[in-house]
Amino acid sequence: MTQLSRKSFISLGSKTIGGALLTPSLVGFLQGCSKTDLLSEFDWQILSNQLNGTVLLPGATGFDPFTIPYALQYGKTIPQAVVRCVTEKDVVTTVKWARQNNIAITTRSGGHSYAGYSSTNELLLDLSGMTNISLNSSTGLATVDGGARNRHVFSAFSETSLAITHSISKNVGMGGLVLGGGIGFNMRAHGLTCDQLVETRMVTAEGDIAICSETENPDLFWAIRGAGGGNFGIHTSFTFKPFAVTRVTMFELAWNNFPELVFAKLQDVLMTAPNTLGVKVTIEMVRRRVQPAGFVLRPVVTLRGQFKGEIAEFDALMAPVNAISTPIRVVTNEDYWKAQELRSEEGAPKFVHERSRFAFEPLSAAAQATIFAKLAEWPVTSGSAKFNYFLLGGAISLTAPDATAFFARDAKMITTIELTWKDGDQNIFDNKQWLDEFLLIMEAFTSKFSYVNFIDRNEANFLNTYYGPALPRLKAIKKAVDPKNYFRFPQGIPVG
Ligand SMILES: Cc1cc2nc3c(=O)[nH]c(=O)nc-3n(C[C@H](O)[C@H](O)[C@H](O)COP(=O)(O)OP(=O)(O)OC[C@H]3O[C@@H](n4cnc5c(N)ncnc54)[C@H](O)[C@@H]3O)c2cc1C
Structure with a gap:
């Protein structure tokens, strides 16, 4: 696998990387990017070949909308690539590939972080193609994919007389919402969104699947109900116990x-x-x-x-x-x-x-x-x-x-x-x-x-402002789950 060092990048001619012709998109990308250790188009192609989803490089059709934060004052941060995962396996593959290639991942679900924290100049892992919602009539449980937005909850649940605590803003991601707690007009009657969560599947920094529930990884399950966004891993699905509505x-x-x-x-x-x-x-x-x-x-x-x-x-x-x-x-x-x-x-x-x-x-x-x-x-x-x-x-x-x-x-x-x-x-x-x-x-x-x-x-x-008395336990869990602080952002939970 070709991995460009800063030295090899600088010494290359302006139109080729490792002998490969640079596309206009990649040229634009190199100019706009602050990171010095850049991966080549060839490297990204290797990842792309392993995915059901797609890898978009800067300049590619459809790339720009993924770089826009909800709070526009934070401007555009251009990732080296947007990796659009459409299956849990895609997420696992991307995490493993990113670790091998020494590039950090930022996860984006609905993109509605108030502080623009689902933006990065490294690898943006986009879950917006993972929107499936299934309702199991025998268990009464609903499983929501990690990239589903409130609009998908609206349309899937509207066929039923069931609901979970949700936002009225359709574009807000259920991922970010439930991992921070989740408030909505149902919360006083039925609790926060995270109170209806019975299980979530999370891809760890090692690329393993951690099932989090009261019985499996209970510490992590405790942590992600209020402090999960961007801190411990990538959640590919959430299983909820919905309540009846009339x-x-x-x-x-x-x-x-x-x-x-x-x-x-x-x-x-x-x-x-x-x-x-x-x-x-x-x-x-x-x-x-x-x-x-x-x-x-x-x-x-x-x-x-x-x-x-x-x-x-x-x-x-x-x-x-x-x-x-x-x-x-x-x-x-x-x-x-x-x-x-x-x-x-x-x-x-x-x-x-x-x-x-x-x-x-x-x-x-x-x-x-x-x-x-x-x-x-x-x-x-x-x-x-x-x-x-x-x-x-x-x-x-x-x-x-x-x-x-x-x-x-x-x-x-x-x-x-x-x-x-x-x-x-x-x-x-x-x-x-x-x-x-x-x-x-x-x-x-x-x-x-x-x-x-x-x-x-x-x-x-x-x-302290976000986590108060929960902070010491959150730091300990972070140390146990992601000791190298692979999942990080400017206001992330530090290790230990
Ligand atoms: C217009 C608007 C309306 C809102 N309404 C409500 C409301 O009614 N109730 C409420 O509680 N909050 C509300 N919020 C706040 C909202 O819950 C948070 O902004 C939430 O983080 C947005 O989630 P997202 O997936 O859209 O954002 P993103 O920007 O995609 O993600 C937010 C953070 O969570 C991380 N993240 C997202 N998905 C995952 C995942 N699957 N696995 C791991 N990490 C992940 C990201 O890396 C990022 O750090 C609202 C915000 C806006 C802008």
């Missing part, structure tokens, strides 16, 4: 008036709401036109979610809030999967920075006043500013904090502060400062802990 009320309510009073009352209502209610609350700074030309910013409170019950019951629940101000409302009661389809979104890439903190107590009056005060100071982007929270509790807290790596079982909510903007926005520096200050001030009311699926390049103390 009709559901889905809603989006927006209150334009008395936002502070609405926000306070809404939290009071939500803190005692039944677990059959799953919600995301948002305060968004909305532009209102004023004459002659211009706008003022006004906070608008919105509530999105689903309720297992009739519209009338939901309205009764919201009556104390609606007594303060009448919302604009879109409310439907439909069969479960039809309702999800109606309220779903694509989750297309954009310029966005969202920072999160778990809150273990309801937001106090002082916290609420701080939120509105900081939103009023927003330096304004070409996009939006939001304060959000996802209501936790219910079935999530039935699992002990040390039973899985997702330790924040007693949290009341995940709060986030979210900025979006458009390309070329000149005001980003001030906005980032505002975002960081806002998050820091809110720590007095929330916590220092953050949801790893809202992974964030700005977290200085990221290991």
Whole structure:
């Protein structure tokens, strides 16, 4: 096998590698790549010959979409190749080949890492061709391939009266979602996505298959439920125990008036709401036109979610809030999967920075006043500013904090502060400062802990922030499973 050293690369003529003619794609690739020990097209061909999937080199048709991160500000990082695995055997082959060729692998499932951590300038192992979902009627279990997205869950489950906890963003990968925990509107009734996981198949750094469940590799099974994304191996499938669903009320309510009073009352209502209610609350700074030309910013409170019950019951629940101000409302009661389809979104890439903190107590009056005060100071982007929270509790807290790596079982909510903007926005520096200050001030009311699926390049103390008390055990498991730190990324779990 030809492996080019830096020396041989430099000494070669500009148009050939090891005597092989360079294609335009490979030339572009060499110019754009920072790595010095480059593999030849011939090497990649050897890998390609062993796969059912395909190897794409830079410049190849269809290559570019794989390099785009969800958060567009992280730009394009050009991998040496995109290896599109379509079977578990492809994954095993690629891991073994990559080790022999001394190139690091980064796994991409749905590509929705908030920090662009499914990008690399080495080997990008793409699972997006592995989307099969099978439901076993005798066991009642559903097996989801490692590259399936929420859209595939929607279409496979819509044939049934079953569900798992999922996102409403169709393009988000189930791989990244479940490995970080997995929140969704079902979580208060049925737990996190990882709570429905009974088994996963993982390709290790050695290229072996590790089955992880309560009975096989239980330590690893503990670790990957909350800390699995990119850290221990490549998960080729996930087997879930789904729950039954029927009709559901889905809603989006927006209150334009008395936002502070609405926000306070809404939290009071939500803190005692039944677990059959799953919600995301948002305060968004909305532009209102004023004459002659211009706008003022006004906070608008919105509530999105689903309720297992009739519209009338939901309205009764919201009556104390609606007594303060009448919302604009879109409310439907439909069969479960039809309702999800109606309220779903694509989750297309954009310029966005969202920072999160778990809150273990309801937001106090002082916290609420701080939120509105900081939103009023927003330096304004070409996009939006939001304060959000996802209501936790219910079935999530039935699992002990040390039973899985997702330790924040007693949290009341995940709060986030979210900025979006458009390309070329000149005001980003001030906005980032505002975002960081806002998050820091809110720590007095929330916590220092953050949801790893809202992974964030700005977290200085990221290991403690994401994993808290689970960190020592996670490091020990990492050392046992991947002692050479083969699966790594800038905020990965270190060895030992
Ligand atoms: C628009 C949007 C909506 C979202 N909605 C929700 C939501 O409703 N609920 C929720 O909990 N989170 C949500 N998230 C957060 C989301 O769960 C995380 O961003 C998650 O990591 C995305 O997974 P992915 O497979 O799409 O991303 P990727 O970028 O492909 O992967 C994320 C990380 O996981 C690793 N990884 C992915 N697949 C595997 C695998 N099979 N084996 C090993 N490692 C793997 C990658 O290497 C990377 O480090 C949302 C994010 C976005 C951008």
